[in-house]
Amino acid sequence: MANSPGSELGPELATIMGSLAVRVAAKYFMLASFIFMVYDHMITLAEEVDRIWQREWTGATWLFALNRYLTELQFIVNLVSPMRIAFHNPHWTGKACVHTGLDTHLVPDHYLYRCEDFIPFPGASTLISITIAEIIMILRTYGTALYQRNKYILGLLAFFWTGQLIVMGTTMRHPTRVELPEGQVGCIQGASGNYAAAFWLAPLVMDSVIFGLTVLKSLEYIYKTRYRVPLIHVVLRDGILYFTLILSANMLNCLLYYLAPPSLKVIGAR
Template identity: 25%
Template sequence: MVSADPATVAHLHELEIALHHIFASKCLAIAGFCILIYDHILTFSQEVELIWKQQRSWVSVFFVLNRYITPLVLIVDIYDKGGLASSLSQSFCVNWYFAESAWNLVAFGLIHALVALRLHAIWGRPRWLSITLSVLFVTYFVTTAVIAFKFEIDFAHTVAYNPLFKLCFAEVSPYIWTCWLPALIFECFVFILTIIKAIEHSKRKVNTPVVRVLYRDGIIYFVVISLCSVFNMMVWLLAPSTLVALSKYFVLCIVPTMGARLVLNLRGSRREDLMPTHSGRTTSDDQYGYEMNSKASANRSYNGTPDRNVVFVSRDEVHIGSLSPQDRIQLNQIKSNDRYYRLGSKDGKVHIV
C-alpha cells in the first residue's frame, strides 16, 4: 500500500476543517436570518399600527431602514456565503465586499443613534448631553469606519470567488477586531447614564409604563449588544480566518431585531401611559420627550395627607382635552394604584398628589 504524502494529508485535513467552519457559519447565519424574519412576522401588525399610521420622525425613518434594508442585504449574503451561486464574478465579489461592510456600519450606526435618542429623551434633552452624545457618536462612527475600511482596503486584493466552497472569500487583517472597540465604549457610556437616571427616577418614585419599558429594554439591549460585540471581537481575534463569518451575519440579524423591539415596545407602552393632544401629538413628541418632570415629584404628597386648599376629582372626571402637554407628563407620573389628581384653583393646571 502506498502511503499518502504527509503534506497532502495535512492539506486535506485543513480543507476538511475549513468546510466544517464554513458550514457552521452558514448555519448560524441562517438561524439569525430566521430569527429576524420570524420577529418581523410577529411584530408586523404592531409596526403598521405604531409606525406606518403615526407621524413620520427620525425614529421611524431609522426603524424602516433597518427593518427592510438589512433583510435584503442578508439575502444577498446568504446567496453568496451560503454557497448557492455556481459562479460569481470578481467585480461582484469586490463590490459586495465593500458594500456589505458599508451597510453593516450604517446599520449599527442607526441602532446606536436610536439608543442615543432614547438616552437624550430620558435625561430631558439637556444641552450638555446633546453635545456630548453628538461628539461621542461621531467619534465612534468615524473611528469604526476608518478602522474597518483601512484594513479592508489593505486586504481587498485577496477577494476572489472560491469554486470549491462556492462563495466569495477574502483574507482578513488580524487587527480587524479593533473596529468593535469604539462601539463597545459608546454603549458603556450610554448604559452608565441610563443607570444613573434610573436610580434618580427610582428615588423620585417615578413609575409609569413608559419609564419601565425605557429602562427594561435599555438594560436588555445593553447586555445583548455587548455580548454581540464581544462575540465578534473574540471570533475575529482568536478564531481562524475560515470562521470570520461565524459571528458577523448572526450579529447583523440580532442587533436590528433588538432595535426594532426597542421602538415598538416603547411606542406600544404609550397607549396605556400617554394621552393624545388636540393636535394629534403626544407627550412623547420631540418637544416634550420622555423626561419625567421633577416638579411633579416635588409636589407629590408622600404622607397621604390631603391639602384642604385643593379639590379632588376622580380619574374619570378629568377632562382630557383641557390638559396641556406638560400636564399630561405630570399625570403620567402617577402610580397605577393612585386614583386622584390635584387641581390648582388659580392656574387651572393639574398637579399630582
C-alpha cells in the same frame, strides 16, 4: 522510507475538509440569524402596522423603518447574490479569483463577479445598520424624561457617535478576503491586523456611554421619587436588557476575531 500517497494526501485532505466545515458553519450561522430575524418580524408585524404604518410618518418613523428593514435586505444580499449564492458562487473574478477548474472565458460576462467589489459590502452595510440603531438610542436618551432634551447630553453622545463612525470606517479601509484552498469557491470576507477588532469595540464604547447615562439618571429619579414613576423603571429595565444583549454580541464578535478560523473572524459583519 518513502511516504505512501495516502499519507501525503492525508493532511491536505484534512485541511480542505476543515475549511469546508467552517464555511458550512458560517453559512448556517447566517441563515439561522436571518430566519430568527424574519420570525421576530412576523410575530410583531400586526403591532407594527397598528403603531407605525397607520400613523403619520416622522423622522423617527423613517429611522424605525430603516432599522427594521435594512438589516433584512443586507442579509438577503449576503445570502443570495444577484445570480447565485454569494458564499459558493464559482464565477467570482478579479484579484480575488479562485481556481475552480472552470474556463471563465466560456462564461457570459453578466455571470462574472468581482469579489474585490463585493467584499466591502458586508462590513459597510453592518456599519450603516449599527449607525442607525445608535441614532435611535441617542434620541431615546436625549428625548425621554430622563434628560428632557438636554443639549449637553446630545452633544456628548454626538461626540462619541462620531468617534465610533470614524473608528469603524477606518477599520474597513482595506477589506480582505479569505484565501480558500484550491477547488473551493466563493467570496468570503476576512480580517487582518490587530486593529480590526475595533470595529466591534467602538459600538461597545458608545453603548456603554448610553447605558451609563441611563442608569445614572434612572437611579437619581428613583431615589427622588421613591419608586413612584413606573416609566423610569421601564426605561431602566429596557436599558439593562439592551446593553446586556449588545455587550454579549459585541464581546462574542471580538472573541471570534481573536480565536476563530479566518473565515469566521468577521462572521458578525455579514
